[in-house]
Amino acid sequence: MTVTTKSSSDWYRALANNRIGGPLSQQLGLPRPAELRRYRPGQPLTDGPALVGNAGTGSLADHVLSLPGVEQVSDATDRLGALVLDATGLGTLEELSVARDFLSSGLRRLGPSARVLVLANPPDQADGVTAAAARQALDGLVRSLAKELRDGATANLVYVAPDAAPADTDSTVLFLLSARSAYVDGQVVRVGPSVGTAGSAGVAGTAGAAGVTGSPHTGRVVVVTGAARGIGAAIAEVFARDGAIVVCLDVPAQGDALAATSNRIGGLALQLDITAPDAPARLLEYLAGRHGGVDVVVHNAGITRDKLLVNMDAERWDSVLAVNLRAQLDLNAALLEPSSPLRSGGRLVSVSSTSGIAGNRGQTNYAASKAGIIGMVRALAPVAAGQGVTVNAVAPGFIETEMTAAMPFGTREAGRRINSLHQGGLPVDVAETIAWLAEPGSGGVTGQVVRVCGQSMVGA
Ligand SMILES: NC(=O)c1ccc[n+]([C@@H]2O[C@H](COP(=O)([O-])OP(=O)(O)OC[C@H]3O[C@@H](n4cnc5c(N)ncnc54)[C@H](O)[C@@H]3O)[C@@H](O)[C@H]2O)c1
Numbered sequence: 001m002t003v004t005t006k007s008s009s010d011w012y013r014a015l016a017n018n019r020i021g022g023p024l025s026q027q028l029g030l031p032r033p034a035e036l037r038r039y040r041p042g043q044p045l046t047d048g049p050a051l052v053g054n055a056g057t058g059s060l061a062d063h064v065l066s067l068p069g070v071e072q073v074s075d076a077t078d079r080l081g082a083l084v085l086d087a088t089g090l091g092t093l094e095e096l097s098v099a100r101d102f103l104s105s106g107l108r109r110l111g112p113s114a115r116v117l118v119l120a121n122p123p124d125q126a127d128g129v130t131a132a133a134a135r136q137a138l139d140g141l142v143r144s145l146a147k148e149l150r151d152g153a154t155a156n157l158v159y160v161a162p163d164a165a166p167a168d169t170d171s172t173v174l175f176l177l178s179a180r181s182a183y184v185d186g187q188v189v190r191v192g193p194s195v196g197t198a199g200s201a202g203v204a205g206t207a208g209a210a211g212v213t214g215s216p217h218t219g220r221v222v223v224v225t226g227a228a229r230g231i232g233a234a235i236a237e238v239f240a241r242d243g244a245i246v247v248c249l250d251v252p253a254q255g256d257a258l259a260a261t262s263n264r265i266g267g268l269a270l271q272l273d274i275t276a277p278d279a280p281a282r283l284l285e286y287l288a289g290r291h292g293g294v295d296v297v298v299h300n301a302g303i304t305r306d307k308l309l310v311n312m313d314a315e316r317w318d319s320v321l322a323v324n325l326r327a328q329l330d331l332n333a334a335l336l337e338p339s340s341p342l343r344s345g346g347r348l349v350s351v352s353s354t355s356g357i358a359g360n361r362g363q364t365n366y367a368a369s370k371a372g373i374i375g376m377v378r379a380l381a382p383v384a385a386g387q388g389v390t391v392n393a394v395a396p397g398f399i400e401t402e403m404t405a406a407m408p409f410g411t412r413e414a415g416r417r418i419n420s421l422h423q424g425g426l427p428v429d430v431a432e433t434i435a436w437l438a439e440p441g442s443g444g445v446t447g448q449v450v451r452v453c454g455q456s457m458v459g460a
Helices: 011-016 021-027 058-064 093-107 127-149 166-175 195-204 230-241 253-264 281-290 315-337 364-385 409-417 427-437
Strands: 050-054 079-087 110-120 153-159 188-191 221-225 245-248 268-271 292-300 342-351 391-394 449-452
Touching: 011 245, 011 409, 021 245, 050 058, 050 221, 050 342, 058 079, 079 166, 093 110, 093 127, 110 166, 110 195, 127 188, 153 166, 166 188, 166 221, 188 292, 195 342, 221 230, 221 281, 230 245, 230 253, 230 292, 230 409, 230 427, 245 253, 245 281, 253 268, 268 281, 281 315, 315 342, 315 364, 342 364, 342 427, 364 391, 391 427
Parallel strands: 050 079, 079 110, 110 153, 153 188, 221 245, 221 292, 245 268, 292 342, 342 391, 391 449
Antiparallel strands: none
């Protein structure tokens, strides 16, 4: 199963990386958008060994070094694929200085698309004000560092709850170190104790996509809404690559494109309008009858009907809210009923948007629906946890799709450049992030909104 990682027609990136345009853009002080390293089966976890260090009293560093694919640097001159700081247990400004020292000592050795990863405990679970301040300080440090890195390198922070088992962090650490997280930059992810038994899958459940062994979604039943094209088709491809039985769902009007996607990935096509009053009942009946259950539901289907609020009619408002939010609320409610075919260890993942975080002119309906998704995810996570189910969202920024290709030149260029990686993301970047959240080993990640935006300044 080949997953599309083809770069877009980003004329500026091509120019800034050729023999003539490269020096010119450097002279003019313009950014050089790097060719990002993306996941290919069999590739090493990182492009070069990792330097792993400590600042604090925690002991996660040894655990990280034991993960498959994490290779400790042995030569002081080797170019680094990753710089990992275990700052768990950090609670003083002196330890914060140790963190700075470690990170800055490794920065000059980072290779292209290298990863900087900081692990710490959450500020809101600190003993005392100083410890809370020192842990929160890491947030500012990492987000700023992400803006300073070059050549496709990224920096992210993981707040690990003190009661999480080391294995609960595995899927997240491996994802953020790997090429799968190419467009996830400057983010803060929280990991707690796994909500379900599936969390004990740990490394075994995650290593496949990291290019080590196995396939994390083997045999799992995954539904992707809006799978006929764009981001939805990429999500279906990634889950199929990782071993899932993928049910590709879209409206009947997209029947041909839907069939093309499902045939390409060896999945199943289901024509259904998610806004139909009987859609949840029909989908659940299909899943129970045909597959005996479901493990992952990805709410990707979405529409836009842009207009300034002053000109926004009820039809535009209602249709966007119906597809983007109401259908998800109704389907999730049905999926969490006791009679539901959703299995324990289930994963619900929604596609929100940075517009739902920052707002966007002309998109009051769309942004309201995408912000509503964030509210839904946060409220539903504690409820679903009792059933061993996680609920998360991704918030894509500028992603190269047919939709963004149709934007006016100026708007498109601005969208591409106002992020730390100076380029748009690809549908596969959103898909890889969703696949990580849906892994059996990601039971400790719930109620979160992870931006896939290259650290876009929009809503930052
Ligand atoms: N492209 C971006 O830059 C971007 C950025 C942020 C968020 N998103 C979100 O990502 C998701 C996918 O976006 P895309 O760019 O691939 O869009 P797209 O328009 O290419 O694909 C959306 C799919 O959803 C399907 N769909 C719409 N209404 C449906 C319904 N009632 N029932 C079933 N299927 C339905 C469509 O037929 C289509 O195949 C959307 O939720 C979108 O809001 C996209």
